[in-house]
Amino acid sequence: MSRTKGDSIVGKKPAVGAGEKGKRILCIGAGYVGGPTMAMIARKCADYTVTVVDVDAARIRAWQSDKLPIYEPGLDELVSVCRDRNLFFSEDVAGNIEQADIIFVSVNTPTKKSGHGAGRAPDLQYWEKTAREILSNAKTDKIVIEKSTLPVRTAGAMARILHSGESSVRFEVLSNPEFLAEGTAVSDLELPDRVLIGGRETDSGRHAVAELVKIYRHWVPEERILTTSVWSSELSKLAANAFLAQRVSSINSLSAVCEATGADIQEVAKAIGMDTRIGGKFLNAGIGFGGSCFKKDILHLVYLCESCGLPEAADYWRQVTEINEYQQRRFVAGILSAMFNTVAGKRVAILGFAFKPDTGDTRESPAIGICKRLLEEGADLVVSDPQALENAERDLSEWEGKVIFEKDPYKAASGSHALVVLTGWKAYEGLDFARIYDSMVRPSFVFDGPGKLNHRELHEVGFNVYPIGKTPLTRS
Numbered sequence: 001m002s003r004t005k006g007d008s009i010v011g012k013k014p015a016v017g018a019g020e021k022g023k024r025i026l027c028i029g030a031g032y033v034g035g036p037t038m039a040m041i042a043r044k045c046a047d048y049t050v051t052v053v054d055v056d057a058a059r060i061r062a063w064q065s066d067k068l069p070i071y072e073p074g075l076d077e078l079v080s081v082c083r084d085r086n087l088f089f090s091e092d093v094a095g096n097i098e099q100a101d102i103i104f105v106s107v108n109t110p111t112k113k114s115g116h117g118a119g120r121a122p123d124l125q126y127w128e129k130t131a132r133e134i135l136s137n138a139k140t141d142k143i144v145i146e147k148s149t150l151p152v153r154t155a156g157a158m159a160r161i162l163h164s165g166e167s168s169v170r171f172e173v174l175s176n177p178e179f180l181a182e183g184t185a186v187s188d189l190e191l192p193d194r195v196l197i198g199g200r201e202t203d204s205g206r207h208a209v210a211e212l213v214k215i216y217r218h219w220v221p222e223e224r225i226l227t228t229s230v231w232s233s234e235l236s237k238l239a240a241n242a243f244l245a246q247r248v249s250s251i252n253s254l255s256a257v258c259e260a261t262g263a264d265i266q267e268v269a270k271a272i273g274m275d276t277r278i279g280g281k282f283l284n285a286g287i288g289f290g291g292s293c294f295k296k297d298i299l300h301l302v303y304l305c306e307s308c309g310l311p312e313a314a315d316y317w318r319q320v321t322e323i324n325e326y327q328q329r330r331f332v333a334g335i336l337s338a339m340f341n342t343v344a345g346k347r348v349a350i351l352g353f354a355f356k357p358d359t360g361d362t363r364e365s366p367a368i369g370i371c372k373r374l375l376e377e378g379a380d381l382v383v384s385d386p387q388a389l390e391n392a393e394r395d396l397s398e399w400e401g402k403v404i405f406e407k408d409p410y411k412a413a414s415g416s417h418a419l420v421v422l423t424g425w426k427a428y429e430g431l432d433f434a435r436i437y438d439s440m441v442r443p444s445f446v447f448d449g450p451g452k453l454n455h456r457e458l459h460e461v462g463f464n465v466y467p468i469g470k471t472p473l474t475r476s
């Protein structure tokens with residue numbers, strides 16, 4: 001690292017083509033993070049040219065079309081304002097690296113499926129391939145920014161790869177983890193709680209941090225931009241997700257206690273959440289967390305603790321994922337027990353498959369495991385979701401013939417023995433449940449995973465109602 005110490009990246013050897021629209025920003029990885037994040041930067045920084053590249057040509061074509069590859073409220077409008085103005089999508093990774101001054105790396109960092117650390121360690125092959133691509137195509141100095149969530153000290157490894165060749169090109173690596181949540185990505189990007197930037201305490205490091213701060217200062221107030229060491233920044237992202245997931249597992253573990261004792265989890269959550277030291281967010285009991293990040297980031301934290309020789313810390317965080325799986329097993333066991341210990345041959349309507357409302361993303365959605373368990377028990381499923389049916393079809397492809405995919409919840413419910421609500425879509429709260437009840441087989445059941453429905457009304461309509469963490473409302 002001594003080769004970059006004290007050197008300024010900023011202002012040296014401007015990249016080819018830079019100038020007509022200020023500096024050139026490149027983002028490698030056009031996924032759930034890369035696409036929306038770069039669209040927001042382009043929207044707020046008309047003086048920069050922003051290009052997003054990906055090896056997935058179909059994804060790039062979708063970003064260039066009217067049907068974006070991801071569903072996110074407000075994203076269509078955001079992209080349409082700046083696309084082809086100062087926001088571009090391209091398959092040309094090498095050519096765009098050469099042109100860029102500032103490169104965000106937003107590639108996927110899944111958990112390893114095999115080999116050393118399988119099931120816990122991050123799979124860094126996409127990230128390392130990107131680092132090598134930057135090295136072989138860069139002809140001018142660059143600031144390289146980790147946007148992907150990465151283990152602590154990855155920026156150091158990135159810098160070593162980038163400086164491993166013969167070239168005199170200099171790179172400064174920053175950590176700038178993304179805290180957006182799917183479903184609210186656009187508003188999270190527009191009004192972030194904080195922007196975290198980790199950089200080295202050298203002249204070159206400070207200059208690079210200042211360059212990135214300059215970008216965010218186009219719309220983020222100064223007091224919300226937090227600069228730290230690179231390692232603190234990397235660890236803070238893992239820690240933030242671990243804390244959020246831990247709250248979900250904590251309340252879910254208490255939901256089991258509520259069911260066993262007759263206490264009501266919503267009353268308990270309200271009572272503890274009103275303590276200002278605790279706060280009320282992330283205290284909704286349900287079927288557990290999903291999404292591409294929580295489980296993976298906790299497991300990566302577990303692996304980090306193990307690698308640092310901290311088995312007690314590793315066990316502590318591992319338990320958060322174990323409670324998450326326990327909650328899903330418990331939910332299915334509750335369905336079976338209520339439905340006379342068998343769902344074989346029964347039509348069951350699944351309302352919601354996305355891992356949370358307002359997204360079509362089904363990665364690590366609890367719905368996948370719950371549906372598979374019900375199918376293994378012999379149920380005939382009708383899966384409904386406003387945005388996630390394409391992904392659901394892919395996730396359940398091995399069960400072809402046993403699952404019907406139906407967007408309309410009324411059609412999905414018709415002829416079913418049970419409604420199993422797995423995603424808290426707002427639209428489900430406004431359904432005409434009397435109409436639905438009339439179309440179902442008796443006795444009719446509702447299992448409300450997210451706990452958002454009006455249980456008393458459902459009971460009055462005629463349903464046997466099974467919320468999580470509450471006494472069921474049954475009919476004789």
Ligand SMILES: NC(=O)c1ccc[n+]([C@@H]2O[C@H](COP(=O)([O-])OP(=O)(O)OC[C@H]3O[C@@H](n4cnc5c(N)ncnc54)[C@H](O)[C@@H]3O)[C@@H](O)[C@H]2O)c1
Pocket residue numbers: 028029030031032033034053054055056059093106107108109126127129130147148149150178179180181182292293
């Ligand atoms: N999804 C979220 O809500 C979220 C939030 C915060 C942070 N993150 C983190 O951000 C990172 C990206 O997440 P995501 O959800 O956007 O992933 P994603 O899978 O949606 O997108 C990653 C993209 O990178 C592309 N890619 C992989 N290797 C490449 C290469 N060598 N060159 C060019 N493109 C390449 C893939 O084709 C893919 O389109 C992950 O580390 C994740 O943990 C995600």
